[in-house]
Amino acid sequence: MRHIAIIGSGPAGYYTAEGCQKTFGDTARIDILDRLPVPYGLIRSGVAPDHQSIKNVARRYETVALSDTVRFVGNVTVGTDISISELLDRYDAVVLATGAPADKSLGVAGDDLPGVIGSAAFVGWYNGHPDFADLAPPLGGGDAVVIGAGNVALDVARILAKAEDEFAGSDIAAHALGRLRDTHTSTITLLARRGPQQIAMTPKELGELAHLSRALPVVDPADLPPPESDAALEPGLRKSVSHLRAFAERRDDKPIRIAFDFFARPLRIEGDGQVERVIVARTAIDDAGEVRDTGETYAVPASLVVSCIGYRTPPIAGVPYDEKRGRFANVDGRIAPGLYAVGWARRGPTGTIGTNRPDGFAIAELIAADIPPNSGKRGRADLDVLLAERGVAVVTFRDWQKIEAAEIARARSGAPREKFATIDAMLAVLR
Known part of the structure; x- marks a missing residue:
């Protein structure tokens, strides 16, 4: 035995x-x-x-x-x-x-400000995990920033964007559903330090964004590489990029925007006692496939930041x-x-x-x-x-x-x- x-x-x-x-x-x-x-x-x-x-x-x-x-x-x-x-x-x-x-640390100045939350905590909150039931994320502001280019980032953005009736059949925790019902989020920005062809988002999860009743996924056409370059991608990633190309062509209007901000690396998070903005460095991918900063920086408004960069x-x-x-x-x-x-x-x-x-x-x-x-x-x-x-x-x-x-x-x-x-x-x- x-x-x-x-x-x-x-x-x-x-x-x-x-x-x-x-x-x-x-x-x-x-x-x-x-x-x-x-x-x-x-x-x-x-x-x-x-x-x-x-x-x-x-x-x-x-x-x-x-x-x-x-x-x-x-x-x-x-x-x-x-x-x-x-x-x-x-x-x-x-x-x-x-x-x-456990969440990996974002590792930038200001990542300890109130309103900056790791995805393990945020996902645990809406899933009813005992460790995070009392999290109380700030959902009263208009701008949320989600950092990451994988399916967890998509999950967080989708949950923030859904209307109450779209949670029918789910087991989202009642305390989270009540808070999300009253959210005033109008823009959800997904920050990805690489480009559309380097994402770790799968086609099914990306495709779900196209069917949200009150949210529009937005991609800047200038971030997309030439269409012929998609042929070299593995089939799943090629399908994911095709979703992004479709998002770039949409012109309908909805009250919530899910904005994909590619080639964007968070430099620091700022705010007076509470997160207010993310300072972002514009990036590029060099010939060796490495990410480098271009020297351009800009600010993204944020009343909530959810970091989805991995776990430990x-x-x-x-x-x-x-x-x-x-x-x-x-x-x-x-x-x-x-x-x-x-x-x-x-x-x-x-x-x-x-x-x-x-x-x-x-x-x-x-x-x-x-x-x-x-x-x-x-x-x-x-x-x-x-x-x-x-x-x-x-x-x-x-x-x-x-x-x-x-x-x-x-x-x-x-x-x-x-x-x-x-x-x-x-x-x-x-x-």
Whole structure:
């Protein structure tokens, strides 16, 4: 028998558990620990609330969670309730699947002004994550700036621009929907330091902007390269650029503008006690493909700035950390004897949800190669004793199903659920 602890119940965690099931069958016991009482990580609190079809992958994870060999251990904080060394004493293998839930720093003067928010916080706010339920972003001004050229930046812009009826069928948090209902945003500027052919925005997400009832996506035709140059692009990017070309040709009028500002690098953020503007450097791409400043600068008004430039994995005491890459230091997933990393905690915030499946299965194979069976460790039996001694109220997957049922029951009309936005409210369901 092998005893395996997986820290984190998002896609990387559940795909690793599935990989261990396939590899070891009934000869392993797998515990998935999470600091929240609810599972699914990025699926629950990172995927946009109006992208419900993506969230359906949770049903696959549910099948894994309800099997005899896997157990969800929620409401347990590794590093506080139990240390990594204590887990290694009790389990044959410990796998860090904590993702990358912390924002990268923007790193410019003024990025600490009130009204400047990282995308992890902003997305967590509208998704009902307990860490960010009290965020209260300033939505009363007319100008929002979103920094980034990926799908997260598109998600943020789309959520800011949507009319209330366009959230039908979504699970956006009620506190966010109430605030967005009263927003006075009229211009959402997307700052991208490179050009249209270097974006990381996918066609589906870009295409959604064309169908917003009250918002018009705007692209300056002068930012677009010659059309014939699109032929060299890979098909997905070529389709994305075709959306941008279509946006540049639109002449209709709507109350909200989503303005794509390409070749624009934020230099600093200014304001008197609150963000008021972003000072931007005009950029160009040289013959070597490097971004350089042209010397031109200008100001973009901003009552809200959301930085969507990437994420980092928070360090855990006792685990080697790669500061430069913002992830755990590892070699192909191995950190130390018996200790592994998977998903974004291993490789940084790259790839899709599905990328985590082969990653998780590969870690299962490493465990099989590294860890002999029957070490004498007792895994969950010893974990339960320790957590009970420390008064930790463990939440099981059956408990989570009760929380889920309560969220479904309290949903507004047409919504799949209304999430509890505090841990106390989640645990109250179980009392």
